[in-house]
Amino acid sequence: MGKRVAGEKAAAKMNARVKDLDGEAEAWHRLHAVMYRITPKMAEVPGYFREGWTAKDAVAHLGTWMADGAQMLRRIAAGTYREGELDVDAENERFLAAMRDIPLDVVHLQAASARAELRRAWAELPEVTPGAEFWLRKAGPDHMAEHLPRLEAWVDEQEAKA
Numbered sequence: 001m002g003k004r005v006a007g008e009k010a011a012a013k014m015n016a017r018v019k020d021l022d023g024e025a026e027a028w029h030r031l032h033a034v035m036y037r038i039t040p041k042m043a044e045v046p047g048y049f050r051e052g053w054t055a056k057d058a059v060a061h062l063g064t065w066m067a068d069g070a071q072m073l074r075r076i077a078a079g080t081y082r083e084g085e086l087d088v089d090a091e092n093e094r095f096l097a098a099m100r101d102i103p104l105d106v107v108h109l110q111a112a113s114a115r116a117e118l119r120r121a122w123a124e125l126p127e128v129t130p131g132a133e134f135w136l137r138k139a140g141p142d143h144m145a146e147h148l149p150r151l152e153a154w155v156d157e158q159e160a161k162a
Contacts, residue, residue: 021122021136027144028115034152035059035108042158043104048151053096055158056107058151060099061092062144063111066118068095069139073121076132083131115140 043056053061068091075081099107122136137143 021119021141023145024119024141027141027148030148030152031059031062031111031144034148034155035111037155037159038104040104042155042162043107045158048154055151055154056104057096057100058147058154059111060102060107061095062147063107063114064095064099065091065139065143066111066114069135070114070117070121072135072139073118073125073132076129076135077121077125081131 038055038059044054046052046054048055048058072081099110102110118136118140122132125132
């Protein structure tokens with residue numbers, strides 16, 4: 001009986017922490033909505049970024065950062081995380097290369113799975129540290145908010161051309 005009550009209390013605590021993700025659910029719903037507006041043809045059109053990214057690349061970029069954020073949160077929980085210099089440009093290139101040839105439907109699944117893992121890793125943290133808060137915001141809601149306006153505008157532009 002005691003284990004069940006303790007488990008229920010832990011689950012309630014985790015659910016409360018996930019609910020407190022300021023702006024995350026709204027940002028995800030916006031991203032999810034725009035992802036399903038991206039057609040396979042549109043997904044391959046470069047120009048989302050001047051560097052030649054496609055809308056699919058942008059969604060993959062968000063998904064890979066969410067997956068990386070989940071990994072960092074798990075390291076923080078395990079005590080193996082070491083703060084250090086983050087080379088964002090190098091990571092972006094690595095993620096782009098890894099996801100460039102992945103089909104659009106798989107990119108959608110990867111982003112959804114990565115989001116679930118990020119939320120799960122956040123909920124399971126024994127305590128929220130400044131490093132954990134940084135990784136959650138960097139990989140989740142702040143990052144989506146950074147990219148969503150351009151992604152939505154890009155999809156609007158492509159739909160207008162069709």
